[in-house]
Amino acid sequence: MMFFSCAGNKEEVPRKRPNILFIMSDDHAYQAISAYDSKLIQTPNIDRLAKEGMLFTNASVTNSICAPSRATILTGKHTHINGKIDNLMPFDTTQVTFPQIFQENGYETAMFGKLHFGNNPKGVDESMILPDQGFYLNPDFIDTKGDTTTITGYVTDIITDLTLGWLQEKRNKEKPFMMMYMHKAPHRPWWPSPEKFAEFTNKEFPEPETLFDDYKNRGTAAKTAEMNLLTHMMYSHDSKIRPELLHEMGDKVSPKVEEFENGFYGPYGRANAAQKAKYDVVLDKINADFKANWPNMTEQEKMRWKYQRYMQDYLACISSVDDNVGRVLDYLDESGLAENTIVVYTSDQGFYLGEHGWFDKRFIYDESFKTPLLVRWPNKITPGSKENEMVQNLDFAPTLFEAANIPVPTDMQGESLMPLLTGEKEKWDRDAVYYQYYEYPSVHMVKRHYGIVTKEYKLIHFYYDVDEWELYDRLKDPQELNNVFNDPAYAAVVKEMKTKLDELRVKYGDSSELDQKYIEIYKNMKTEKENDFW
Known part of the structure; x- marks a missing residue:
């Protein structure tokens, strides 16, 4: 793969490739970021990315559960393609991840924090990874060599210390970097620092x-x-x-x-x-x-x-994340790296903060399906921008590749967000996204379902031990309290959305046959549930 575009004459000087800082927290609800909604908490440091970059208001996931979401981010593919459909199913290790491609194209790569599946991420020059879910207090870390060490302190602070240590002292300053800075917080069980x-x-x-x-x-x-x-x-x-x-x-x-x-x-x-x-x-x-x-x-x-x-506990964990994001952003500013560094902040999915009486995620309903996404890229993204187009975590890898002038692999299913980031919205043509959730029967007992979401409507099919459809008018019913699937006034909408859903299923290589295949595989696996709490 090439480092730079071949466009122009042979003497054209390639532009300097941007550094990339990809920040992800675990189960961070968009409602708990004050750039989205300030009722619960102030997050001034994460908000900086919205003030200095772009805030996406319709960003979503393809499968609202931790390990599958991370697999989608790493591969740019839906979970039924990369194999990680739920927290139990193994990841297809033949899949190429985007850090590998950055590494092959001359980037120095690093990952610190929570990966959630596997302890030896591919394509990473240096890493310190929490085993499985990891611990909030005095956590263990597995390094690139496979050795485990325990570090005294609070996990959010420690992950930041490791990240800053690498940025300040260990990276090769002659190379651009692609850093993944991955917080455990605010995953259940929510243990804040003693002070918070x-x-x-x-x-x-x-x-x-x-x-x-x-x-x-x-x-x-x-x-x-x-x-x-x-x-x-x-x-x-x-x-x-x-x-x-x-x-x-x-x-x-x-x-x-x-x-x-x-x-x-x-x-x-x-x-x-x-x-x-x-x-x-x-x-x-x-x-x-x-x-x-x-x-x-x-x-x-x-x-x-x-x-x-x-x-009290969930938001205290968020407050520590915000403080520590501020530490890293301050270093980028002070070191001069900020000018040529793309910073992405996101979560592996949304989370319920008492809406509908719930906690956790898994559903295609908005609090679970939508995810925070803030992107800063100085001199490329207009500060204070907001974007309401339908985008997904499927799109992260293609976006970062285009930003770094790396060809996007043809088997990736996402689309580059570059037209939206750089003010060329006329080049963006997606009007709907696809979703599929598989982990049932299991923890929290959210039934299997797939669906299609546009800015206006959401059509859902629950299957396996039921056969039920739901339709929500996202503009008239933003809290999703009234299923209008059987309302005659929405008959034409149902027909149109079903047709679009069938088209997306074909486009992304999904089908009823594949649903049944995964059901049978799931049934044949050992019945012991994955430890969801650690």
Whole structure:
């Protein structure tokens, strides 16, 4: 592959290729970035990328679950093509990842943080990777040689330290770099740093309008999903109630929720004595409040209590991410690297922050399906730009290749976002994106489904143990509360969207036969579920 375009005469001087800093957090909801919505939290450092670059308001994923999303980003292909359809299915290691191609084209490559599947990323010159989900406190890391080391501290700070250390001291300054800076936070279970834990437990957050959603105008899938804050979020693992207190209170703890074994002491047990002393001050307060008040609360009050505990911990983790992103952006500015560095901030998918009474992701509904995407490229992207075109994580690799003047492999299924980034929107012709979710029956019990999404409408087919269709008018019903699939007024829309869906299935190489193939493979795998919490 060539480093530069061959356009022009032979004496043409190639332009200097940009550095690339690809930042990704795990389960970072767009609602928890103040550039999108400032009701919950201020994220001034991530917001800098919106002020100095472009904010995408209709960015989405192809499959809203961690490892499949990451596989799509790395390969530029839908998960039914790269093989990583869910967290259980193995990744097809014959697939070429975009870091490999950057490496082959003269870029120095590095990855620090959470990959989630595999511990030896291909095409990376230097890496420090969290094994599987990794730990928030005193985490282990696996280096490029395969050696494991434990680093004392808080994971978000440590990943940033490793990233800055490489940028400042280890990279080859004669080469452009492609750096992947990958946060574990804010993945469940949400353990903030001791300082943020103390700060955020004193905050109260506004509730979403749909916190007490009854799903009355939707199908089976929404009614049977197991991600309700009150009935499925765990007391110890999630809300940080000590197991001893739960046992002491016995039947006073209602509703009963199945606890994850060692859900509290797994993460807490990673802390050293000094760290535990700081955590205990806040944990004692939380547990005392729970013991005194929980038995006398109404069901609505219990839901609200769990929501506040959830937001306090989740948003505290986000606050640390924002602080640390600021550290890296400051270094780029101070070193002069910012002028020739593309910075991307995104997540592996969206996340529910109490909307519809839920936590987690998986659905094609907006809070899960949509993902944050902010891109800064000085002198190329107009500062403060907003873009509402339908884009996906499928598009990241082709975009970065075009920016670096590297030919895009013909088997990649995404499209370069360059026309949108550089003000040539007339060259963009996509009007719909395709989505497919496979991991069922499994954790959270979100049914298998696929669908098509345009700016105006969303058509979904739930299958496997049901055969149900849903249609949402995204402009009239942005909270997706009213399925209008059987409404005669939308009959023409249903027909048109079904035709478009069939066309996308063909375009991307998906089919009912392939759905059935993956169902059979899934059934034949061992029934033990992947440990989703670590």
